Amino acid sequence: xxxxxxxxxxxxxxxxxxxxxxxxxxxxxxxxxxxxxxxxxxxxxxxxxxxxxxxxxxxxxxxxxxxxxxxxxxxxxxxxxxxxxxxxxxxxxxxxxxxxxxxxxxxxxxxxxxxxxxxxxxxxxxxxxxxxxxxxxxxxxxxxxxxxxxxxxxxxxxxxxxxxxxxxxxxxxxxxxxxxxxxxxxxxxxxxxxxxxxxxxxxxxxxxxxxxx
Numbered sequence: 001x002x003x004x005x006x007x008x009x010x011x012x013x014x015x016x017x018x019x020x021x022x023x024x025x026x027x028x029x030x031x032x033x034x035x036x037x038x039x040x041x042x043x044x045x046x047x048x049x050x051x052x053x054x055x056x057x058x059x060x061x062x063x064x065x066x067x068x069x070x071x072x073x074x075x076x077x078x079x080x081x082x083x084x085x086x087x088x089x090x091x092x093x094x095x096x097x098x099x100x101x102x103x104x105x106x107x108x109x110x111x112x113x114x115x116x117x118x119x120x121x122x123x124x125x126x127x128x129x130x131x132x133x134x135x136x137x138x139x140x141x142x143x144x145x146x147x148x149x150x151x152x153x154x155x156x157x158x159x160x161x162x163x164x165x166x167x168x169x170x171x172x173x174x175x176x177x178x179x180x181x182x183x184x185x186x187x188x189x190x191x192x193x194x195x196x197x198x199x200x201x202x203x204x205x206x207x208x209x210x211x212x213x
Contacts, residue, residue, distance in 0.1 A: 030059040030069075032174065034208025038075065038200075045199035047085035047094065047134075051077040055206065057106070065110035071126070073102045077200070079134055086188075086195040096134035098151055100200065102126035104158075116166040122178070123159045128200065130154060130186050138191065151198045152187035156180045160204070170212040177205050 038051030053075025061067040076097050083094045106124030134149040160178020167173055185197035 027061050027064070028170075028212040030210055030212055032057045032059065032208055032210045034174065034176075034206040036073070036075065036204055036206040038077070038180075038202040038204050040077070041199070041201040041203070043201075045085050045196060045201075046080060046083050047198050048077045048098070048200075048202075049080035049083075051075050051100070051200075051202060053100070055208075059106075059108060061108075061110070065113065067108035067110070069106045069108060069124075071102070071104045071106060071124070073100075073104075073126075075100045075102075085198070086190075088195065090139040091136050091190070091195075092139065093137040093146075094134065094149075095136070096132070096149075098134060098198070099131040100128050101131075102128040102156060104156075111161075118162075118164040118172075120162045120164065121160075122162060122176070124157070125183065126156045126158065126180075128154045128156055128186075130198075136190060143191070147191045149188065149190045154182060154186040154198075154200055155184040156200060157183050158204075162206075164210055172210040172212075173208075174210055175205070175207050177203070179203050 034055050036053055036055050040048040055071055055073040057069050057071035059067050059069035076099055078097050079094045104124050104126030106122055109121045110118055111121055112119040130151045130153050132149055132151040135146050138147050158178055158180040160176050162174055162176035164172040164174045181201050182199050185199055188195050188198045
């Protein structure tokens with residue numbers, strides 16, 4: 001219930017910002033909607049192969065070129081079925097996916113403000129709610145069966161760069177690339193046994209649109 005309450009509160013704030021605009025500055029508010037793809041970093045944990053989802057954010061320029069924003073996302077991270085993420089010899093045949101719902105605050109810097117395009121730097125923190133639908137095969141002497149993998153919530157930090165191109169008075173198309181790191185990984189366990197925490201470190205790319213209000 002607490003998780004749903006937080007999500008509804010963030011969604012309501014995003015909607016209110018888009019509806020009224022100019023909450024923290026005299027400039028118009030900006031609502032962005034984008035699809036995003038993740039390429040997980042396998043340096044520390046190779047549990048996931050890919051991730052796909054969507055992101056909605058509301059942004060205002062409180063002291064141009066500085067801006068702040070609130071974001072709400074949803075993504076599905078697919079397990080690599082050849083993974084050896086937990087480094088336990090008798091655990092194998094990983095399967096399933098994890099639903100990740102990040103809620104975040106971001107800081108922006110408008111690096112280039114041209115006539116019809118912008119180049120914007122972004123960094124921020126996100127609290128990620130994680131719902132795991134992952135299982136694996138436990139070939140240990142006391143099991144020899146498939147068992148569920150539970151992943152706790154995580155805290156992420158991201159940094160990226162965004163290019164925006166104006167196609168109408170209040171409409172921009174945008175594309176961005178960046179990287180996210182684990183600040184606090186999700187506690188991970190199977191059948192009550194703790195294992196290496198799942199990592200959501202990944203490079204990302206986004207394509208979408210920005211609307212001015």
